[in-house]
Amino acid sequence: MIKYILKKIGYMIVTLWVILTITFFLMNCIPGDPTQDSMKVLPEAVANNLKARWGLDKPLSEQYVIYLKNLLHGQMGESYKTPGLTANQIISERFPASLQLGLQAVAVGLILGLILGILAALHRGRWIDFLTIFIAIIGVSVPSFVFAALLQKYAAGSYFPIVGWSSKGMGIGQIFQYTFLPTVSASISGIATYSRFMRSSVLDVLSNDYILLAKSKGLSNFQIVKRHVLRNAITPIISIVAPQVANIVTGSFVIERIFSIPGLGRYYVESVNGRDYPMIMATTLFFSFIFIFCMVLMDILYAIVDPRVRKSIIEGNK
Amino acid sequence: MKRKLLSALLATAMTMTVVAGTGIAVSADGEAVVSTVMFSDPDTMDPGRADDDQKNSIILECQESLVRLIDGKLTNAGAESYETSEDGLTWTFHLRDNKYSDGTPVVAADYVNSIRRVFDPEVNCHNAGIFYCIAGGEAFNTGSGAKEDVGAKAVDDKTLEITLTEPIPYFAQLLTFANITPVPESKTEGENNSSYGAIVEDLAQSGPYYISEWTRGSKVVLKKNPNYWDAENIKLDEIDMILAQDENTRQQLFDQGQIDLLRNVRTEYVDQLQSKIDSGEVTLISGPQPRNSYICFNNEDPDGVFSNENIRKAFAIAFDRESYVKNVLKKEQAAYGEIPYGTAIGDDLFRDLYEEPMKELLEQDPVELLNKGLEEIGKSGETLEVTFLQRNSDNETKVAAEYYQNQWQTKLGVVVNIETASDNSSFNNQVSKGQYQICQTGWGADYNDPMTFMQCYTTGDGNNPAFFSDSEYDELVNACKTESDMKVRGENFAKAEKILTVDKCGISPVTFSYSNVVVNPKLQGVYINGAGGPSVEFRDAYLAE
Numbered sequence: 001m002i003k004y005i006l007k008k009i010g011y012m013i014v015t016l017w018v019i020l021t022i023t024f025f026l027m028n029c030i031p032g033d034p035t036q037d038s039m040k041v042l043p044e045a046v047a048n049n050l051k052a053r054w055g056l057d058k059p060l061s062e063q064y065v066i067y068l069k070n071l072l073h074g075q076m077g078e079s080y081k082t083p084g085l086t087a088n089q090i091i092s093e094r095f096p097a098s099l100q101l102g103l104q105a106v107a108v109g110l111i112l113g114l115i116l117g118i119l120a121a122l123h124r125g126r127w128i129d130f131l132t133i134f135i136a137i138i139g140v141s142v143p144s145f146v147f148a149a150l151l152q153k154y155a156a157g158s159y160f161p162i163v164g165w166s167s168k169g170m171g172i173g174q175i176f177q178y179t180f181l182p183t184v185s186a187s188i189s190g191i192a193t194y195s196r197f198m199r200s201s202v203l204d205v206l207s208n209d210y211i212l213l214a215k216s217k218g219l220s221n222f223q224i225v226k227r228h229v230l231r232n233a234i235t236p237i238i239s240i241v242a243p244q245v246a247n248i249v250t251g252s253f254v255i256e257r258i259f260s261i262p263g264l265g266r267y268y269v270e271s272v273n274g275r276d277y278p279m280i281m282a283t284t285l286f287f288s289f290i291f292i293f294c295m296v297l298m299d300i301l302y303a304i305v306d307p308r309v310r311k312s313i314i315e316g317n318k
Numbered sequence: 319m320k321r322k323l324l325s326a327l328l329a330t331a332m333t334m335t336v337v338a339g340t341g342i343a344v345s346a347d348g349e350a351v352v353s354t355v356m357f358s359d360p361d362t363m364d365p366g367r368a369d370d371d372q373k374n375s376i377i378l379e380c381q382e383s384l385v386r387l388i389d390g391k392l393t394n395a396g397a398e399s400y401e402t403s404e405d406g407l408t409w410t411f412h413l414r415d416n417k418y419s420d421g422t423p424v425v426a427a428d429y430v431n432s433i434r435r436v437f438d439p440e441v442n443c444h445n446a447g448i449f450y451c452i453a454g455g456e457a458f459n460t461g462s463g464a465k466e467d468v469g470a471k472a473v474d475d476k477t478l479e480i481t482l483t484e485p486i487p488y489f490a491q492l493l494t495f496a497n498i499t500p501v502p503e504s505k506t507e508g509e510n511n512s513s514y515g516a517i518v519e520d521l522a523q524s525g526p527y528y529i530s531e532w533t534r535g536s537k538v539v540l541k542k543n544p545n546y547w548d549a550e551n552i553k554l555d556e557i558d559m560i561l562a563q564d565e566n567t568r569q570q571l572f573d574q575g576q577i578d579l580l581r582n583v584r585t586e587y588v589d590q591l592q593s594k595i596d597s598g599e600v601t602l603i604s605g606p607q608p609r610n611s612y613i614c615f616n617n618e619d620p621d622g623v624f625s626n627e628n629i630r631k632a633f634a635i636a637f638d639r640e641s642y643v644k645n646v647l648k649k650e651q652a653a654y655g656e657i658p659y660g661t662a663i664g665d666d667l668f669r670d671l672y673e674e675p676m677k678e679l680l681e682q683d684p685v686e687l688l689n690k691g692l693e694e695i696g697k698s699g700e701t702l703e704v705t706f707l708q709r710n711s712d713n714e715t716k717v718a719a720e721y722y723q724n725q726w727q728t729k730l731g732v733v734v735n736i737e738t739a740s741d742n743s744s745f746n747n748q749v750s751k752g753q754y755q756i757c758q759t760g761w762g763a764d765y766n767d768p769m770t771f772m773q774c775y776t777t778g779d780g781n782n783p784a785f786f787s788d789s790e791y792d793e794l795v796n797a798c799k800t801e802s803d804m805k806v807r808g809e810n811f812a813k814a815e816k817i818l819t820v821d822k823c824g825i826s827p828v829t830f831s832y833s834n835v836v837v838n839p840k841l842q843g844v845y846i847n848g849a850g851g852p853s854v855e856f857r858d859a860y861l862a863e
Contacts (some may be wrong), residue, residue, distance in 0.1 A: 032743035034718035038369070041750060041780040043447035082361040084516025094535065146624040152570050162570050163562055165536050260561040262535030266359070273741045 001303070004313050008296045018289055020071075023284045024064055027277060034080045034275040054080060054277070067281070076285070077278035081271075087282035091264065095286075097165055098256070102249030104183040109190020110241065114234075116191065117198020118225060121206060132195050139192025148185040148258045152293035153194075156181060163260035183257045186252060190244065197240060201233040235306055242298035246291040324584035350861045352841055353577045354854065355562040359535050366435040368496035369423025369444035371853055376559065379540055379853040381499035382424070382524040382547075384411055384478075385490060387766075388853030388858065392490055396424070396500065397478075397526070406485025406802065411478040417545035419528035426472035428500035428522070433470035434458070436497050440511050445497050447780075451489065453481040454512035482678070487802045494766075494850040500524055515818030526857045536561055553843075553860035577786055578838040581846065581854060584649050588834050599852045606651070606659035608848045609831035610771070611760035613637065613722075617824055618785040619755050623704055627822060628691030633756065634676075634819075634826035635684040635731035637722070643829060646721050653827040656682070656815050660848045662766045663811070664804030672812040674828065679820045688730050703733040707757040708746045711738050713760040722758065749783045758828065759783055764848030768811040769798060770849065775818055775825065791817045 033056065035047040040105035042050070051057050055066060070077060085093075120132035156162040159177065166175040205211065206229065214224050251265030264283070271279035303310040323609050358372045368377045378386075386395035394400070397411040434451065436443045437459040443449075450456040452470065457463025469481030482489065492498075492552040501522050506514045514520065518532040526546050531539035543549065560577065562568045569587055572580045575851040594600040613634060615624040624630055639652035651659075655674035660667065692698050704726075708719040716738075723734040738753075739745035748754055761781075763770045772795045773779060777787040792816040798807045818824050835854070840862050845855040 030740070030744065032741075032747035034743075036746045036750070037743045038746070038805070041458070042443070042444055043458075043780065044449075045439075046442050046446050049459075049461075053442070054438070079361075082516070083364065083367060084362060084513030097535075149566050152567060156572050157568065162574060162576060163560055163567055165533075167470065167533060183669050254585070256535075258564050258567055260536055260563070260567070262533055273743065275743050284841075 001313065003109045004303075005300065007295070010298060012289075012292045012296060015292055020281065020285055021064075023281060024067065025060070027280050028060055028063075029217060030272075030275070032275055034277065037274045050080075052087050056277075076282040079271075079279050080276045081274050081279070087278045090267065090279065091282060091286055094251070094262060094264040094267070097261055098251035098265060099249050100246070101179065101186060101255070101261060101263065102251070103181055105186035105190060105248055106241070106245050108183055108187040110194055112187070112192045113194025114198050114237070116195040118202055118229070119235075120195065120199045121202035122221065122225070124203065129199075132199060136192040136196040137187045140196075142188075143254075144189060144252070145187050145254045145258055147188050148255055151185055152258070153182045162178065163258075165259075165261045182255055182261060185258075186248065186255050190248070193240065193244070194237060197237055198233065201236050201280070202229055205229050205232045231305065235302065238298055238305065242294040243291065246287070246294040250290050252285050350553060350558040351558065352554055352579070352856070352859065352861070353558040353560060353573060355568050355577055356538065356559045357582070358563060359561055360538070362515040363518065363521055363529065363532070364441075365432060365496045365499045366438070366441045366443050367515060374496045375852040375854065376529070376538055376540070377496040377499070378494075378525065379527045379557070379856055380521070380523040380525040380529055380543075381496060382526075383494050383496070383499050384429070385493040386857065387845070387855065389492050389845050390526075390847070392494070396429070397493075405838055406487075407482050409480045409489065410473075411480070413476045413478060414547045415476075416524055416547040419523040419545055421521075421545055422502070423475075424500050424524050425502075427475070428502045429469045429478050429498065430472050430667040431503040431506065432501050434465045434468050435501070435506060435511070437468060438465065438511065443497055445495065445764065447643060448492065448495075449497070451482050451484060451486045451492075453483050462517055476692070484800050485802065486799065487804070487807065488765060488769060491765040491850055497677050522621060527554075527557060552857065554856060557856055558735065572836060575838075578841045579844065579854060580833065580835060580837075581835040583737050583834045583836055585834070586648055587808055588836070591836060597834075598839060601746070601839045602836040603837060603844075605833060605846060606848070607831035607833045608651055608661045608763035608766065608770075609659045609760065610658050610827055611650075611758060611829045612653075612656070613826040613828060614749070614757050614759045614784050615823075615825065616752055616755055616785060617787070618752055620752070621704075621755060622695055623702065624755055626691045626695050628687045628694065629702075630823040630826070631679065631682065632684040632688035632691060632730060633726060634823050635680050635682060635687070637725050637826075637828070639828055642718075642721060642725075646718055647829065649832065649834075650829040651832045653830040656819050656825070656827050657768045657771050657811065657831040658763075661763065661768055661771070663768060663808045666804070666808075668768055668808065668811065669772070669847070671808055672815075673822050675812070676818040679823070681806045701733060703735065705735045705737050705755050707745065707748065707754040708736050708738045709759075710741050710759070718758065757783075760829075762831075762851045766849040768807075769795070772811055772814055772818075778854040784825045786818065786822070788817055788822055788824070791822075829850055 034054065035042050035050050055063055078086050079090055082090065107124070115136065116132045120129040123129055152162050160181050161178060164178055166178040177267040211224060211228060214228055251268070253265040253269050255261070256263040256265035267279050267283050271283055303313055323709065335342050346450065356372055356744060360373045360376060363377060364371070365377050365381055368374050382396040384395060384397040385392050396416060398414045400409060400553045409627045413424065413426055418424060432531040433442045436446055436449050437455045439461060447457050452468065454463050454467040454469050458465050458468050460621055471477050479656045483660060501514070505520065505522050507646060518529050521529065523529065523543060526543055526548070527540040530541040538559040540559065542552050542555050546552060560571065562571055568580055571577045590603060591600050595602045598621040615630045615633070617625055619625045643650050643652045653674070654676035658666050659669045662668065663671070692700065692702060706719060708717050719736050722735055726732055726734050739748060749759065761771055763772060774781040775784065776782070776792045776795050791814050794810045800808050801807050801810070819827060835843065841859060842862050843860050847853055847855055
């Protein structure tokens, strides 16, 4: 198993290197440069000074080698748009808010989604089933920023703030106030997706003979779900959760913008628009890392949940 | 009463003291706290790097410029008085006894340090070009001079002397810039020269307020600076600036009384608030902003279309500005000249003295002009096909581009293709290289003088996206750089404006900005600035009883 994990980590490093190389050269192919994001043209001297300071006056291949060297030392470079702060500092400063919001949204999405999915499958054709389908359709088709705007209009006010984020020293109550609306907005699509998948997955499992056997043994519905349905039905969910977790914990541009959350989301869009090369590289690498990490974690989870997978890994290693 | 009581209860639970419905927040100890919004997330608080409206608005509340714009008038601030030498080249400032928020006195050397930093290649102040009128500045900035040779000298702790290369008549306007507010050299030595402004605790703050809290991506809290020279007349204790980049969010904040002032609101939102404005629950401050947008023709069009004067005129005329403003933008005003309302010439407003010149052009028949132009470029009888470069793929930009397309296709019978730049940076890159035929762009004043608009279209200027070139225009505008008689300058600018927009039609203005600011009526004494100074000046603001 350890050998398997190490192999996965090896692949991860190679994948990251490929991604960073492709991004580096693609990024430099986009027309425009970091001195041109303002409508006002900088004096030539100022633009040249900036380019020299950022090392953009060197040939691209040299810039790439310098970047790789710095990266090996853990340095992702100073952001062009935020003088005085490095990409490392920005990520470490901004990631916690995105992570907190993301984890909360995933947790709410998973818990509610799974419960709704299971209930809908167990009560197929009843009101709870229709409610789940309705939530799934709404959650998938209506973008999260629409929910966010609606929540701001009707739910925010004197108790839930319209914008803002909790800061150090705040109690649980205040953190709840600040994070409730963004979490709800960010979790809607998760609830929809997970409930839909869980419903069909549970229905699949329920049609198996071993469920019939369990029923005939006189097990209660709760026992059947707990012992036989959940474990078998959850495997397909794991494969959709992993990439979603990566997406959501690395920050949402829209939700963070609407609720003014000091997260990482804005940098994915703004760094590209502003040609902030170090931030483009840093956000891409960071996102890729989290994404691949989640995929590796998913493979490991598979092995834990499904003995057949575990067996094939062990056999494969032999 | 019930709402207030409920809010008061919640306030204790939340420590965030909001009195629902009224907007003005008064904290438990009776301090006057006012809230407003930030439209963008400031990336630095270094005055030397303040290059946009948002950063200027914060930094100028926390820093004392030599002169401040108070109620639209240049008013001595960091300088108690100043005089100019007879040749207009040497400006001597006598500083007030002012202190930073940490109690350290502000001295002339601090202003000298800031002026040098404007040209410092390590700082890369985006506005450096505007200050090239200061002796030695350009040389230091371009690497051919030393910082000691920049024409700013501390005669003693309280006397600052600035030497210019030419007697710029509008130099006093430049003194309101955040870039040249005082920063002690000790704060910007060595590595700190590049990183100053990243950490709030390190900032030198000499203004009426100081930044007490800065949560990047969320909010900035300003508090009254007790060491400010005029602290006794500063009535607000705290200004909370909440980041709200989304227009809908900003309106929610204002609707729910969580902010006291919101600027740049659309006419539609003003209409929604009309009944509250009429009943006095909301104050509306409206006024022109020195900013324009215009149809930018590539005067050096590689396809040889818009290098023709008659074709440019045809396109300029065949565009209904009134309908565009009313139906598409739902804000701003139709423009028939280059220099916006609100732009000053000396003590007067330029537009009070000189009418917009374009109205006579619009009386001509565009189709006739187009046919004449096509004949001149040897395409007589052909259906003209041109490409309009759209700035980005935002919905608003797209709708505007389609309006342009529709106007020209129906009124001129031409084919207009729309090419979309991937984002602003690509657009600017393409335009600056002349790789376009026709597009829409605009200009906002850097300082309050027509020069800020007119200089752009002089031959070879870096900010001349139309590549317009006319010797008479150049002569008229360049003469205004050193002419001190405001009447002569005004006439020159008016003549030059007519050449640019009517006679040669190098560009064709479309809109002038018009700003609507909605304010809680209890908040009084705020000044809305156009060019120069913070966009909202809170120095004299107070809460009405």
